Amino acid sequence: MSDPEIDELSIRTRNLSLWYGKFQALHEVSVDIKPNIITSLIGPSGCGKTTLLRCFNRINERYGNVTTTGEVRILGENIYTEAVALAELRKSVGMVFQRPNPLPISIEKNILFGVRSHSRSRDLPASKREELIESALSEVSLWNELKDNLKRKATTLTLEQQQKLCIARLLPLKPEIILMDEPCSALDADGIERIEELISELKDRYTIVIVTHNMAQARRASDECIYMYLGEIKEHASTMELFMNPKNEQTAMYIEGRYG
Amino acid sequence: MERRKVLVEGIAKKVMLVAALCLIVPVLAIIAYIFYKASPVLGLDYLWGVPEGGGTGGGIWPPLIGTFFLVLVSLCICAPIGIMAGIYLNEYAPDNWFTRIINMAVTSLAGVPSIVHALFGVGAFVLTFGMGESLLAASCTIAVMTIPVLITSTREALSAVPMAFRQACWNMGATKWQTIRTIVLPNSISGILTGVILEVSRAAGETAPILFTGAAASIPFMADSLGDKLMPYFLGDKFMALSYHLKVVADKLNDVPEAMKYGTAAVLIGLIFILNSFSIVLRMYLRSRKKW
Structure with a gap:
């Protein structure tokens, strides 16, 4: 299977359906997500945004009784087959959560946690470790703030710093795709602004999919936008197009704030 | 209003x-x-002394060290099993009928009266496994009795670790075991250990489970050498224990001076109190090193 067009897509799903027990959360979702742009997922609570996001690194399976059918291709490769190494998949598809969840260990250990669980310690000499820490923290512009406090517990940072750290700790794994599940909803206005800036800097190197409740954020911060309702994709267009000229009636109602 | x-x-x-x-x-x-x-008998002589005249006089050392050994050996048996089972059930087990049956078994076992465990101990350890009435058989009985409670306390300690930490680890591609070893256990070990010590010392204060499995009313005791005093029982020996000793002296209504009976009770309470304080201190120490 080497259709050049398909290989160029970051994420491609076909007829993806998902059940939590007997409840069907996703209905035949088919979507193409392009590389190196920010795609936002919007829609009312319970519409399946987060579920869809979690399909992209198969983390749904850790939450119990889940059945998935259909196809998800990440960088051209079908990830719902037996042969896929989940650890490798999660390495190339990282995730950032609603509530910053740094591990209760030091800042540097947080950053190294991912690489450490993927390599033997002798492959990570001190020089290499320092390099990884510096480059990861620089990429999220935390290096100058934190370089003298790398041994500090990550849980003592401010929420904004914590969330940046949660992004930074994905980077040593060299991900292709970063999934973000309402990454700003625990932050204040300043924090939101700086995280959004950071996200738009990151899009040159990573494909970013972001779930958000905040319509203004989707509008400001994303290139393409997907509107979901009751487990189905209702509209997928460039953000500008979707907000200015929605094709779907429900989309129009939602973005005007008539429900949601 | x-x-x-x-x-x-x-x-x-x-x-x-x-x-x-x-x-x-x-x-x-x-x-x-x-x-x-x-109070009339309590003192170092009493603690360190050996019973005389079938418990009518003398000291309490042999049953005291016997109960201590009982706690120690049972700990070694039930702690690894109980903790690992608790980890499995809390971290690995899928939510299906099999897990539910195990959970039901754990809950029901925790409610079985200790005398029933004692009879099981006789049948299984003393007779079938040929351990005879011994420290080992009694410890195994105590362990079987304690494991269900241990599983429950371990699960409680584990589920106190926020789910967000596990999510973070999984999403960086860590396996469940890596997550447990590096994040979940370090943050729950204080609760787990406290549960283990509390439960085992509680069980070791009971009379029923050791009644037929290894406790002896009195054992000729060499009081001469220090080695004998510190290491009086081996795994295959019958042994004296405080709870059973208390039953024995309390049964002999008229022969034993009252202070001797209450002395035994006081020492039993004291020992359990010391073990509990130890576990509380351990918990405080581990908590102070806690990472969140």
């Missing part, structure tokens, strides 16, 4: 205070009474 609210609030508070006091008073009364009655 406002005054009524204040009044009701005041009454509610006082009623619950009385309930709390009702709880504390008997405990203090029991301890005070026992130690008062035991």
